[in-house]
Amino acid sequence: MSDNYKFDTLSLHAGHIPDKETGSRAVPIYQTTSYVFKDTEEAAALYNMEVGGHLYSRISNPTVSALEQRIAALEGGTSAIACSSGMAAMHLVVTALCSSGDHIVASSKMYGANINLLQHTMPRFGVETDFVNPNDPEAIEKAIKPNTKMVFGEVIGNPGLDIMDVPVVAEICKKNRVPLVLDATFNTPFLMQPFNYGANIVIHSLTKWLGGHGIAIGGAIVNGGNFDWGDKEKFPTISGPHFALGGISFWEEFGPSALTAKIRAEGMYNFGPSLSPTNAFYLMQGIETLPLRMKKHMENTHEILTYLKDHEAVEWVKHPDLETHPDHEVAKKILPKGSGSIIVFGIKGGRKAGQIFIESVQLASHLANVGDAKTLLIHPGSTTHSHLSSEAMKEAGLTDDMIRLSVGLEDIDDIKKDFEKGFRAAKKLIK
Amino acid sequence: MFINFKGAKTYVGTGGKNLETNKTTICFIHGSGQNHLSFVQQARYFAYKGYSVIVPDMPGHGFSDGNPCRSIKENAEWIYDLLKELKAKDIVFVGHSQGCLVGLELNKIYPELLKGIIFVAGSNTISVNQFLLDLASSNPKKAYKMMVTWGHGKDGAMSIASWPGHSYFGEGFNVMNMNIEDALKLDLEACNEYQDGEDASKKINIPALAVLAQYDQMTPLKSGKKFVDIINNCESHILDCGHFLQAERPKELNLIISSYLDKLENIEII
Known part of the structure; x- marks a missing residue:
């Protein structure tokens, strides 16, 4: 008998039932490169994509597949492909859909590496982005x-x-018959499932909240299965004949899972950005507690927002759950459980104060990651963007005094105490 | 491949191979609210094994235009015409769920047409509960979700698929969502109204195979077993999964069908 299991249950169970032979409750780590074929017939069936199964771990692996199926279930997609990083996931989608002479429309306000790929790398291969x-x-x-x-x-x-405003943009994409691809790393499927709002493809950096413990790099592409790829002239890579597999049309043969089949058969096969089974296991351990962690992340985030917004050492605080955020109304509409656990704020005293604050806190970690269970901080003005002038920082949407905070799961009083140390040190120096 | 059939653009999957109707042809017919993707793990498999495979999208389903057939008899006549149009010979019919009723009717009307018949998760009567019938009319998308949930066993519910990275709930919904909105309602009504199943079952005089699902909530096992008992010369198997057994147990089903086809060839030799 089948049940429609809820999010918390799927976080723990999706993609795996206890192993029939060994009874293993946990997902086994299949640390293997390859799989013995029963006979030549079975080998041929796998190569020809006649039936599902595993050939070689660059293309798929049982542990990685359990992770993929868990993510697909949590997002409500048809299928998922896990890969070596979030950037690998993005590259796989771009190369699955675009060829030389094609064009992408992208947000001007996103993660620097996403912009780098589209602005500097892809034009060398004839793919332009506005x-x-x-x-x-x-x-x-x-x-x-x-x-x-x-x-x-x-x-x-x-x-x-x-x-x-995902539903509005999704409607525009639908009208123009262009897929909407969203990086949903900061929200995770716990806070918002983009397919429910009309998005077609979701990518994740699993390294962040989904994995949640800062121990493994990984990425995923989730196929919503809700886009019509039938226009062979517009989407020849999905609905036109593929160079191998007897000129297969992924759209005709696999329908809603066509994109996944394409990426598996070409991207994973030819580029090889596979995820290690051990990292897949680590990431799955993280997903098991995703609902619990996200609830606590949001609780702590809201506490810290209240603390920072009234703090004398703080010039400004930005978070979509604050009424002062320009996108607050959109956030309320599509992210009712909260808009994630990243806060950016400005410290009084500018670049120097930011540097002192970062160097004086002890509990929060100064590093270039987000979404860990632990509280993380970075001051772009003295690190990632230290080579830029104040004016250039502004152009990049950053300011000298800006600190990016990834709120962790520590006791809220300890986080506040730690920040007080940083604020005191910064204040003393500025005086 | 796309063909113009009865004035409508019609999709007929061939399992990734060109249609060669001088070989044994396996014709796969999907169930209510489904389309050719129901048999995604069978079509290529048997085409690459050397059979000629025909797996159409019935009118208004999948990639096919046109209005869905309104009765099981109309479905059977449409398939008969399609098989003639494609010049198919030595036909083995494989139906899933509603497709089983269509196969029964096709064999009843044209007793010389088929050389073998395979019933997947089927019965000779499929009565549909009023709630689902009403929902298919008032809110088809909700009905798809319900059918996908009922249609899978514990593997499907836990997003477990032999195809790496796939989740059958998400996939099942989107397969059904490819059809025109009326398709599910009309299919379910056609099933509900079909009364000739018992008579048609008794008229089967070709080797038959039935593969039933232990945890089938759409065409319950009890009904499937009763059906099998009526048929002369019917080999039967039960797999531990839900109604969409061709998705949940593709390898097992393919092996059972392969073995049946081998026996069928041997019968001819004798």
Whole structure:
């Protein structure tokens, strides 16, 4: 008998039932490169994509597959592919859909590596991108051309925390027959499932909240299965004949799972950005507690917002759950459980004060990651963007005094105490 | 492949191989609210084994235009015409769920047409509960979700699939969502109204195979067993899964069908 299991249950169980032979309750780590074929017939069936199964771990692996199926279930997608990082996931989607001469419309306010890939790397291969304000649906629609193969953005922008009005943008994409691809790393499926709002493809950096413990790098592509790839001229890579497998049309043979089949058969096969089974296991351990962690992340985030917004050492605080955030209304609409656990704030005293604050806190870790169970901080003005002038920082949407905080799961009083140390040190120096 | 059939664009899957109707042809017919993707793990498998495979999207389903057939008899006549159009010979019919009723009717009307018949998760009568019938009319998307939930066993519910990375709940919903909105309602009504199943079952005089699902909530095992008992010369198997057994147990089903096809060839030799 089948049940429609809820999110918390799927976080723990999806993708695995106890192993029939050994009874193993946990997902076994299949640390193997390859799989013995029963006979040549079985080998041929796997190579020809006649039936599902595993050939070689660059393409798929049972442990990685359990992770993929868990993520697909949590997002409500048809299928997922896990890969070596969030950036690998993005690259796989771009290369699955675009060829030389194609075009992408992308948010101008997203993670630097996403922008780098589209602005500097892909043009070398003949794929051009127009960057537009993700909060300006009219500009998004105007930027779509006949050769546009995808609209790409982040649900919650990194690091500016802009919120894309997903249902509005999805409607524009649907009208123009272009898939909406969203990086949903900052929200995770716990806070928002983009397919429910009309998105077509979701990518994740699993390294962040889904994994949640800062121990493994990984990424995933989730296929919503809700896009019509039937226009062979517009989407020849999905609905036209593939160079192998007897000229297969992924769209005709696999329908809603066509994109996944394409990425598995070409991207994973030819580029090889596979996820190690051991890292897949670590990431799954994280997902088991995703609902619990996200609830606590949001609780602590809201406490810290209250603390920072009234703090004398703080110049400004930005988070979509604050009424002062320009996208607050959109956030309330699509992220009712909260807009994630990243806060950006400005410290009084500018760049120098930011540097002192970061160096003086002891509990929060100064590093270049987000979404760990532990509280993390970075001051772009003295680290990632230290080579930029104040003016150049402003152009990049950053300021000298800005600190990016990834709120962790520690006792809230301890986080506040730790911050007090940082604020005191910064204040003393500035005086 | 896409063909123009009866004035409508019609999709007929061939399992990734060109149609060669000088070989034994396996014709797969999907169930209510489904389309050719129901048999995604059978079509390529048997086409690559050297059979000629025909797996159409019935009118208004999947990639096929047109209005869905309104009765099981109309479905059977449409398939008969399609098989003639494609010049198919030595036909083995495989139906899933509603497709089993269509196969029964096809064999009843054209007793010389088929050389073998396979029933997957089927019965000779499929009465549909009023709640699902009403929902298919008032809120088809909700009905898809309900059918996908009822249609899978514990593996499907836990997003476990032999196809790496796949989740049958998400996939099942989107397969059904490819059809025109009326398709499910009309299919379910056709099933509900079909009364000739018992008579048609008794008229089967070709080797038959029935593969039933232990945890089938759409065509319960009890009904499937009763059906099998009526048929002369019917080999039967039960797999531990839900109604969509071709998705949940593809390898097992393919092996059972392969073995049946081998026996069928041997019968001819004798």
